[in-house]
Amino acid sequence: MSHMPALALPGPGGGRRKGPLSRRAKAAIIVQFLLNEGADVPLASLPEEHQTELTILLGNMRYIDRETLNAVVLEFSEELEKVGLSFPGDMAGALSALDGKINPRTALRLRKEAGVRQTGDPWDRINALPVERIEDLVKSESIEIAAVMLSKIDVAKAAQVLASLPGDKARRISYAVSMTTGVTPDAVDRIGLSLAAQIDAEPPRAFTAKPNERLGAILNYSNSAVRDELLQGLEEEDAEFAEAVRRSIFTFANIPERLNAIDVPKITRDVDPDLLATAIAAADTEEERRTADFLLSNMSKRMAENIREEADNKGTVKPKVGEKAMSAVINAIRDLVNVGEIELLNPDDVDD
Structure with a gap:
């Protein structure tokens, strides 16, 4: 110029x-x-x-x-x-731009080598963590730090974390929240950065699902005899883990406690009537008969009469044939859950 x-x-x-x-x-x-x-x-x-x-x-x-x-x-x-094209300009910007695009292990290694921490507000990252992970952070920190954490995250999450803590610690943290009035913004930022550094230092996990959920998904596809035998042996080794696995399993017998009654017509729409009749005819345990009654009582009256009549005509069904039909019903439910058309009930909520 x-x-x-x-x-x-x-x-x-x-x-x-x-x-x-x-x-x-x-x-x-x-x-x-x-x-x-x-x-x-x-x-x-x-x-x-x-x-x-x-x-x-x-x-x-x-x-x-x-x-x-x-x-x-x-x-x-x-x-x-x-300007034809602009670039991040530094390693921190490049890693942020490629977040989710490159392997998490590679991103973690590059951050460590370059001494780069995750960008953005650390409290946004902390608040995005699952409740269980926030609970672990709260348990590992001092009462004062825990009080700041609960003051910064969403109220709903803070309430869940507080409810999961032992009564004495929950009371002390609650009292400490009342003492956070004088905490400076700079101190809150330092606490957030320190907690975020702990998160960054954690190695990436190979599995996103919990162990009980992974094993439960495997046992979902096992026949009932194998499943019962494995769970019995697991109970002898670790009763608490066995109970968590049981709650992760979703079988034909679990349908009444996990499926909303108003969603039964959607299931009958996707399952071949002959397979549904076979599954109902094969129901021989108390739990399976309860499922059969649940399905029949929540579909249209005409369809229920037809399915019941067809099931009676089948007589005794071979175990393998019955399990295959029951698996078809379960798979139809899972498919509807995966596409978001229905949502399974939480067994913990049902128990309450």
């Missing part, structure tokens, strides 16, 4: 001195112009030293004439038009 008007800056004794426009001054002018226009300028994403420098510049500058403003905006626009 051949000519750039002078910038009015504060001079000695409160007067005005003329000076050429530096790139920093031009940047400050653009920022102030955008703010005046009501634009949302994400200045918080800048490094702290740049935010400080920009604030000082804005504080020292007084005014510029319209010719200067037009020239700076024009130069800024011309530079923008010349």
